[in-house]
Amino acid sequence: MLNDKQFRSAVKHEGGVSRRMFLAYSAALSSIPLLGRSSFATAVPKFSSNPFSLGVASGDPDSTSVVLWTRLAPEPLEPFGGMPNEAVVVRWEVADDEAFNKVVASGTVSATPQLGHSVHVEVDGLSPDRWYHYRFHTGDATSPTGRTRTFPAVDTMPQQVRFGVTSCQNYEQGLFTAYEQMARDDLDLVFHLGDYIYEYAAGRNGKVRTHHGKEIDSLNDYRARHAQYRSDPLLQNMHAACPWLVTWDDHEFDNNCAGEISEEQNIDPVDYLIRRANAYQAYYEAMPLRASCLPTGPDMQLYRNSRYGQLADFLVLDTRQYRSDQPNGDRKSPLNDAAFDKRQSLLGRQQKGWLYSQLVSSQSTWNVLAQQVMMGMVDRAGNPEAPAYSMDQWPGYAFERMELMKFLADRRVSNPVVLTGDIHSNWANELRLDDRRPEDDVIATEFVCTSLTSGGNGVDKPKGLDNLLAANPCVKFHNTERGYIRCAVTPQEWTADYMVIDNVETPGGNTFVRNSFTVEAGQPTLHAS
Template identity: 40%
Template sequence: MSGPAPAAHPAELRAAARHVLHVPRRRALTATGAAALLAFATGLPGSAHAAGLDPARIRSDPFTLGVASGDPLPDSVLLWTRLAPRPYEPGGGLRPGRYPGRWELAYDARFTRIVRRGTAFAHPELDHSVRVEVPGLEPDRVYHYRFRAGPWLGPPGRTRTAPAPGARVRELRLAAVSCQAYHDGYFTAHARLAAEDLHAVVHLGDYLYEYPVPPTGGARAYTDRVLPDRFDRETVTLEEYRLRYGLYRSDPDLRAAHAAHPFVLTWDDHEADDNYAAGAAADGRAPEDFLLRRAAAYRAYWENQPLRAAQRPRGPDLRLYRRLRFGRLAQIDVLDTRQYRSDQVCGPGWQIPGPALHAPGRTMTGAAQERWLLDGWHRSAARWNLLAQQVVLARRRDAPGAGHRLSTDAWDGYPAARDRLLAGAAAAGIRELVVLSADVHVGYGFDLKRDWDDPASPTVGTEFVTTSVSSGRDGAARPPNWADQTLANPHLRFYDGRRGYTVLTLREDTVRADFRVLAAVTVPGAPMATAGSFVTVAGDPGLRPV
């Protein structure tokens, strides 16, 4: 958005790109044709030929999707918004064109002490999304920001830079969230999250779901509105993914959370397609068709999230794994366990494990990301090393005794990769390893063991699995499988099946986890409580109840 516009595509490529956005759902593409389409349809076309339009002619509030910030650095913040006066319509209800706007960053919420300001453009090629990377800021400082388009003033946002490299940080407060199916309930967890005192929110995936959303809103059971029929189908095309983000980001609770805190995001499967693995769709569709869908999903994800330019997609590829540091207290390595993984050999879901799972070449991260992670651990000087990733790392059997099953879409389906990860942490001297996971719509607390079959084996780290914001509907404190899983997994120290999020408080000697849960998500505004609190102590990994 800020800075020079990218180079424009030739006219024939733009015409072909427009064709790609409307590929019929069942149309078969040759591999060569799909590759050619992907090459330009999912690039970031230039705006040199986009007509400049006057934002004063926008007839209704274009800031319906709110504002957001992300990936805080010691000297920089990333600011985001998207102009969409009618977010349930293609293009957000705007005429295709380039709209200029202004942004401001201030020390105070009243914007009397402006730190930076500038001009940004909402380009039609990026669905009128706006992102501004603001450099030259002070470390560990709260800032306030807002956007303006013509006469329209957007809502204010609050963000915070990371502490300086090498700084001694007394305390760092983070929240982990995941899995927010719009059709399964209200985003009350985000409203509660907005009121927390946090440095950042770590979103661990399934920001949206590709499933149809009925006109009544599913479990939300709307009586005062009807959603357009265009949402009542699975997302496949770029236009459909963009519209789905418009639906999700129009939720006031989600907007409040984004406006209150910077987000650090990674994805799982539902941002594209349930249970996909690298270039393989779970439903067996042709790889070239799935890569076209993945490219559309990845582009819409980047357009609608507070991610930096380094994460810009290239066709069906987007490098999402990255590293953030918070002084000397914490290093957060953000993984992508979906884009590069080996396919599930036994199928996704709960399966009886077979020998094929243990093939040494199977990977969750791909070789390049695995090397990047291990190299980063060897260079880490942080007190706490946090691994932010999508699926359960600890071994998790569904029942005690012979005949148990494992969830093969999680790390249990990739035990050799898990062994390499834990061995790599040990080789790098990482003694304070904290893994943040999600995906399963429940809250778990695990001791990570050197030998899963020996409860007395040394504990080598701690895993906090955050529950869902809404996916799975209301849930229960003790789901039906609570007794079986607790008995089958002695390293499982906490299990609660309600919705909510997890707050982490990092200090020099401890990490505390508070599992926040809601009474319900199928009714708005339900009360929240803390289901359990645990600490792990530096030099003595494992969970201790508070």
């Protein structure tokens, strides 16, 4: 197998980036899940300090299974997490009770150096709609206890699901205090919609805390950055409280990335894709994801479906990896020919086909698109005479966006709701075929969560708010405070509480409900509650 230097040389000798060569370069990764059953793992390892310094997590549940995660890292910010170059045996347990008197499943797995000594256990054979407790052991160390749950059986109608929606947690710009209230909310699950980490060098955004090291590029860089974020006790506690459904945006790799195109000029395309391969592997290692998401070099399928009985289909999307380059130089622009170009895509052909197939076959009351960038066609200038739309968001891909809205309407998809992150501000939007035409029927609802910390303290009423609302009838609420969204969904209605925190820059911030909206099943219009 070629190393990075040899690979760069070989590809440049060929005169360009060869996808085939990239796949050959990284094909060995496809066998990594088998390493979890290695017979050569050290059974009684010794550690310099607590190997479970990054806590535990669970994710991607269905009605009979869930993924349990941890990563061994006694020295989390050191190269390789302070672990030796050998596989280590990890034991895991799942129990009905927190004291582990009623263990219902257990086993062993090898934490391998090839995957940064991360552990992804897919526990099957569990009962539907049930809470469980879990933990790990290695050597003489025992992990913290986590709590997770299975989803209801696919042929049942649950009475309710409660979940949090969050994104954009820049470590340097704020404390993760809002997770304290989220933990008290006693949720069934959490959606994280991207920008779990930021790739910037230490001090670039620093006001509150400081990143470790330079702008991240290598696999060890990305591993250490994830480890720094995961070392936060409030984030650890929220991961241990319930399962998470995660997707990335751009900062898990590189700001405003678009498919295989960097926002920066004169970036070597080989170096760019090698960096993406590093970012994707570190992301997989850091998240409670199934083996089906295991990356192959610079490619990783993250879009997937998770069904909560017949109450909701959760369709997790990836609007970064497959997208066309942002039109109009990625500058805020009018909705011109470039924005309406039929060749522009956020989803890519394969993901788009999958999404349409999932939507048309759904039998759920609510169909939820958990994704990254705002779908509302919002004139950010608030000026009808000189409108300015974000080209990094769905307006920059207006033809595909309107095509999706038409599909939802024509196929009469039941109660489509879009969950969005990215934008460091709260929005509640009513989505139409063309949001510039308020007389058209509302087709779907969009709840955009603000950042958890990114941007530092925000404000309830940003400058120019009245003009923005007047120019965009689709927008029913907007502010720039930090926080998350707390959702409660029943067969009859969806309630979204916009939870905001008064201060993320010093300890002790207070998190509270700023605004709430409801959507009735069968009626996608928003109602303030």
